Amino acid sequence: xxxxxxxxxxLLISVACLTGCIFDFGKxxxxxxxxxxxxxxxxxxxxxxxxxxxEEPQSTKNGHTIVIDPGHQTKDSSETEPVGPGASxxxxxxxxxxxxxxxxxxxxxxxLQVSNKLKEELEKRGYNVILTRTKNEGEIxxxxxxxxxxxxxxxVFIRIHANGDEDSSVSGAMTICQTSSNxxxxxxxxxxRRLSVDVLDxxxxxxxxxxxRVWETDSMTGNNWSKVPVTLIEMGYMSNPNEDxxxxxxxxxxxxxNGIANGIDRFISGN
Ligand SMILES: [Zn+2]
Numbered sequence: 241x242x243x244x245x246x247x248x249x250x251l252l253i254s255v256a257c258l259t260g261c262i263f264d265f266g267k268x269x270x271x272x273x274x275x276x277x278x279x280x281x282x283x284x285x286x287x288x289x290x291x292x293x294x295e296e297p298q299s300t301k302n303g304h305t306i307v308i309d310p311g312h313q314t315k316d317s318s319e320t321e322p323v324g325p326g327a328s329x330x331x332x333x334x335x336x337x338x339x340x341x342x343x344x345x346x347x348x349x350x351x352l353q354v355s356n357k358l359k360e361e362l363e364k365r366g367y368n369v370i371l372t373r374t375k376n377e378g379e380i381x382x383x384x385x386x387x388x389x390x391x392x393x394x395x396v397f398i399r400i401h402a403n404g405d406e407d408s409s410v411s412g413a414m415t416i417c418q419t420s421s422n423x424x425x426x427x428x429x430x431x432x433r434r435l436s437v438d439v440l441d442x443x444x445x446x447x448x449x450x451x452x453r454v455w456e457t458d459s460m461t462g463n464n465w466s467k468v469p470v471t472l473i474e475m476g477y478m479s480n481p482n483e484d485x486x487x488x489x490x491x492x493x494x495x496x497x498n499g500i501a502n503g504i505d506r507f508i509s510g511n
Contacts, residue, residue, distance in 0.1 A: 300366050301366050301368070302365070302366035302367060302508075303368075304366075304367050304368065304395040304396075304508055305367070305368045305369075305370065305392050305393065305394045305395055306362050306367045306368070306369050306370070306394060306395065306396045306398065306504060307369075307370045307371075307372065307388055307389040307392055307394040307396070307397045307398070307468075308355045308358055308359060308362075308369060308370070308371050308372070308398055308400065309355075309371075309372040309373075309385045309388075309389070309397065309398065309399040309400065309462065310348070310351040310352040310354070310355035310371065310372065310373055310400050311337060311347060311348065311351040311399060311400055311401035311402075311472075312334060312335060312336055312337035312346075312347050312348035312351060312401075313334060313336065313348050313373065313376060313377070313378060313379065313380060314336055314346075314348060314376050314377050314378075315334070315336065315377075315378070315379050316332075316334075316335050316336050317332055317333035317334050317335070317379060317381065318332075319332070319333045319381075320332055320333065321333050321381050321382065321383050321461060322383075322461075323458075323459065323460075323461045323464055324422075324423065324424035324425075324458070324461070324464035324465065325424050325464075325465060326424075327423075327424070327464075331382075331459075331461050333379070333381035333382065333383075334379070334380065334381055334382055336348055337351075337401070337402070338402055338403065338404035338478040338479070339404075339478060340478045340484040340487075340488060341408060341478060341479050341480070341481055341484050342481045342484050342485055343484050343485060343488040345478070345484070345487075345488050346376075347401065347402050347404075347478060348376050349376060350402055350478070350487055350488065351400040351401060351402065352373070352374075352375075352376060353493060354400055354475070354487075354493055354496055354497065355371055355400050356371075357493055357494060357496075357497045358398075358400070358496075358497045358500055358501065359371060360497075361497045361498065361501045362501055362504065365501060365505065367504075370388065370392050370394070372384075372385040372388045372389075373385075381461075382460075382461035382462035382465070383461060383462070383465050385399070385462050386461075386462050386463075386464075386465035386466045386467075386470075387465070389466055389467075389468050389470070390465075390466065390467045390468060393468065394468045395468070395469070395508060396435060396468070396469055396470075396471075396504055396507065396508070397466050397468050397469065397470040397471075398439070398470075398471060398473065398500065398504065399462055399463070399470070399471065399472035399473070400473060400475070401472055401473065401474050401475070402474060402475050402476060402477070402478045402487060403474040403475075403476065403477045403478065403479075404477060404478050404479045405477055405479045405480075406479070407479075408479050408480055408481065409480065410477055410479070410480060411449075411450055411476065411477055411480045411482070411483050412449060412450035412451065412452040412476070412477070413440065413443055413444060413447070413449045413450070413451065413452060413473065413474060413475055413476055414440065414452040414453050414454065414455050414473075414474045415436035415437075415439050415440040415443075415454050415455070415471045415472065415473050415474075416436070416454070416455045416456075416457060416460060416463065416471065416472040416473075416474070417429070417432035417433055417435070417436040417454065417455075417456060417463065417470065417471050417472075418432060418456065418457070418458055418460075418463055418464065418470075419456045419457065419458050420433075420456075421458075422458045422464065423458070424458075424464045424465070425463075425464060425465075425466060425467060428466070428467065428468065428469055428470070431469040432463075432466075432469050432470050432471060433454065433456070434469075434507060434510065435469045435470070435471045435503075435504075435507045436454045436471040437454055438503045438504075438506040438507040438510070439471055439473060439499075439500055439503030439504065439507070440454055440473070440503070441503065441506075442499050442500070442502035442503035442506060443473065443475075443496070443499035443500055443503060444499070445499065445502075446495050446496070446498045446499030446502060447492065447495045447496055447499050448495075449475075449476055449483075452474075460472060469507070473500065475487060475496055
């Protein structure tokens with residue numbers, strides 16, 4: 241009897257222990273679930289907490305769109321494209337442009353530096369700004385550049401370039417638009433001409449650069465394909481040691497940007 245009682249007690253203790261253990265495992269599972277729930281909850285809490293969209297006050301936006309075209313790119317395209325809609329004459333899609341005679345800066349680098357600053361300045365002044373390219377690599381043709389301005393229905397299409405000449409003493413700035421008898425877009429000649437004058441006037445006033453002229457020509461593919469007021473600015477000569485150094489400097493680039501932005505303001509306010 242004693243032996244069987246002892247056996248019974250041992251059995252009971254074993255059962256109690258097992259149940260306890262099972263119960264403990266259950267507790268652990270519940271703890272883990274609780275942990276998981278806590279983890280899930282904390283994820284839910286941190287993820288979609290809606291940050292209020294800080295909209296700029298309407299008054300800071302002026303409703304005008306400017307498309308800036310930083311001239312050239314790394315690649316010299318071997319392909320050609322028509323110089324205007326329906327034209328049989330074709331020109332290279334794009335080239336890598338000029339090179340600074342003392343700085344060694346490439347024109348495509350300079351035009352992107354200036355364009356980025358111009359974007360910043362124009363946005364401060366309330367404009368909606370689009371760049372035709374944001375990096376130096378890649379291939380974008382002159383027609384494609386114009387199409388970006390056309391698709392955006394831009395108020396101004398401003399093309400940023402720097403000049404080059406065999407004579408290193410040649411200096412100064414010019415803007416370029418189509419002629420009044422341009423076969424592709426003479427309908428926007430008057431506006432493009434006025435834009436070219438406004439930008440060049442304000443540019444030379446802000447930078448002190450020599451004023452060359454507004455050059456009217458129908459040989460520029462990007463200008464010819466534009467359906468919106470267009471001007472191309474040659475900021476100065478990269479073949480001129482002084483202008484090359486100036487254009488590469490941060491200070492002068494901000495003068496350039498102010499001049500162009502003032503010209504755009506003047507054009508827009510004259511509409
Ligand atoms: Zn150029």
